[in-house]
Amino acid sequence: MLQHLKIENYALIKHMDIPFERGFIVITGETGAGKSIMLGALGLVLGQRADTSVLWDKEKKCIVEAEFLLDKSLISIFEDNDLDYSEHTILRREIAPNGKSRAFINDTPVQLNIMKDLAESLMDIHSQHNTLTLKNSLFQFSIVDAYINTYQEDLLGNYTSLYLKWKEISLELDNLEAKETEFQKEASYLQFLSDELTEANLTIGEKEELEQEVKLLNNAEEIKSSIFKSINLLDNEEGFCATNLIKEALSNLIKTKSILKDLEEVYNRLDSTFIEIRDIISELTKLDEAIVFSPEKLTLMQERLDLIYRLEKKHQVNSLEELMQIKEEIDNKLLVSSNINEKIEQLKTEQNNLFLKLSLLAKEITKQRKLSSKTIEKEILPLLLDMGMEQAVLKINITENKTLSINGENDIEFLFNANLGGELQPISKVISGGELSRLMLALKAIMSIKAEMPTIILDEIDSGVSGDIASKVGNIMKLMSKNHQIIAITHLAQIAAKADYHYKVSKNTTSNSTFSDMKLLSKEERILEIASIISKDKITQNAISMAKELLD
Numbered sequence: 001m002l003q004h005l006k007i008e009n010y011a012l013i014k015h016m017d018i019p020f021e022r023g024f025i026v027i028t029g030e031t032g033a034g035k036s037i038m039l040g041a042l043g044l045v046l047g048q049r050a051d052t053s054v055l056w057d058k059e060k061k062c063i064v065e066a067e068f069l070l071d072k073s074l075i076s077i078f079e080d081n082d083l084d085y086s087e088h089t090i091l092r093r094e095i096a097p098n099g100k101s102r103a104f105i106n107d108t109p110v111q112l113n114i115m116k117d118l119a120e121s122l123m124d125i126h127s128q129h130n131t132l133t134l135k136n137s138l139f140q141f142s143i144v145d146a147y148i149n150t151y152q153e154d155l156l157g158n159y160t161s162l163y164l165k166w167k168e169i170s171l172e173l174d175n176l177e178a179k180e181t182e183f184q185k186e187a188s189y190l191q192f193l194s195d196e197l198t199e200a201n202l203t204i205g206e207k208e209e210l211e212q213e214v215k216l217l218n219n220a221e222e223i224k225s226s227i228f229k230s231i232n233l234l235d236n237e238e239g240f241c242a243t244n245l246i247k248e249a250l251s252n253l254i255k256t257k258s259i260l261k262d263l264e265e266v267y268n269r270l271d272s273t274f275i276e277i278r279d280i281i282s283e284l285t286k287l288d289e290a291i292v293f294s295p296e297k298l299t300l301m302q303e304r305l306d307l308i309y310r311l312e313k314k315h316q317v318n319s320l321e322e323l324m325q326i327k328e329e330i331d332n333k334l335l336v337s338s339n340i341n342e343k344i345e346q347l348k349t350e351q352n353n354l355f356l357k358l359s360l361l362a363k364e365i366t367k368q369r370k371l372s373s374k375t376i377e378k379e380i381l382p383l384l385l386d387m388g389m390e391q392a393v394l395k396i397n398i399t400e401n402k403t404l405s406i407n408g409e410n411d412i413e414f415l416f417n418a419n420l421g422g423e424l425q426p427i428s429k430v431i432s433g434g435e436l437s438r439l440m441l442a443l444k445a446i447m448s449i450k451a452e453m454p455t456i457i458l459d460e461i462d463s464g465v466s467g468d469i470a471s472k473v474g475n476i477m478k479l480m481s482k483n484h485q486i487i488a489i490t491h492l493a494q495i496a497a498k499a500d501y502h503y504k505v506s507k508n509t510t511s512n513s514t515f516s517d518m519k520l521l522s523k524e525e526r527i528l529e530i531a532s533i534i535s536k537d538k539i540t541q542n543a544i545s546m547a548k549e550l551l552d
Helices: 035-045 072-080 112-119 128-135 137-151 155-200 206-218 220-234 242-253 261-290 295-314 320-386 433-450 467-480 523-534 541-551
Strands: 002-010 013-019 024-028 062-069 088-095 101-105 108-110 123-126 393-405 408-417 455-459 485-489 501-509 514-520
Touching (some): 013 035, 013 514, 024 035, 024 467, 035 062, 035 514, 088 112, 101 112, 128 433, 137 155, 137 320, 137 408, 137 433, 155 393, 206 295, 220 242, 242 261, 295 320, 320 393, 320 408, 320 433, 467 485, 501 523, 523 541
Antiparallel strands (some): 002 013, 002 062, 062 088, 088 101, 501 514
């Protein structure tokens, strides 16, 4: 429950430090005094966003601090967010003049969404305009589902968890199928390119070898001719050649080399030259024999080179290494496409399995919703009767639409009739403002029995009622306060008199500023405040007597 609220530098509130107790608390005050401003400030620690427009003094920061008394059921929220749990937990928001906002839980800085998650388990604020949410199907579902959780605690949780997973898989599946469609547009061409390169059976260094071979074959006749002439110059049968001349020189020197020692060295060198020339002749002969001109072989090699050149030009590269890299990239794309197909089939299986589970859960939810609707229809009648709607009937219509959504496969409609014998119609068509407020309060009352919300704030939910009905509305709020801390902002004396604690918000004006203040009223002050409400600000003795009677 809310134990303490401290507000500094917010709108018309310069400084406010208010303690709260258990039970039924009312807040009154003239229009514009600052009741709604206080709720706005409280909304900051509940995770709402704000800007510097809320600063009373534009040079100072705004601080809103709320202390709550917690039970141990909320420990998991603290553990999940690595926060220290305390039975007395303080939520604090600070808005600096530069617009920077900070949030704290027990003096630990936290993200705003963490504060909001915790606050949603601590307090429910229902303002006058929120009454219109009763016409909203999501709110209607929340009312009915509050009863389902009583009987099947995990039913809705399991469904929601599976549904979100199903939607996630469905979205991923849509994205993959879109990618797969794009891949299919080029898959056949990519496969053609891959097959073409595979069939080419390229090897590193092949192009250079082929280019050399083709060059050799194209010049084979010229090469053989030059080899033949060279061999003929070195050795021939006609006698005039290098080998014969050297042999003749050696023959001339053989007789005299022994006489002149230096001549023997020259002779040996010449003899070595003769041997080298004979070896060269042998090598030239082998080269000549190795060169065999074949038009067929040249044609095949040239065709192979043409294939390589064409592929290089086609893929805009200059080497076989680059071509083979292109081949690898193409095959990787085809592999990705293949993997996408496998993933799509896997996701379809998961999607179908989840759909079957969701369908079964949805049918059970439909069953439980219809049961809880009957219970709500029954339990709300005495409350409507107590608030002067003796002939009112609420009918909750649950239908199946066969389309899975976050709400199962149901449509929901609240039908209402306030008069005997009247036709049940959607509440948006037949209910008046006062009736809508009373119906909302009745629903809040029966939901409060099921909910674990420690604090419920009702902001002028009594709008449109008066007289004896107002007193009965106050009785229901009093009843709700047995299980919850109820804080009601009201303009009705009958309701204010039912409270255990009564606060008054007032607006004060000085020579240079206007600010709001709030104080807990004593019994005597309550009498005067309630009398003021009764007599429309001009307190009469009769109004004081009526106020005392209401309080007694």
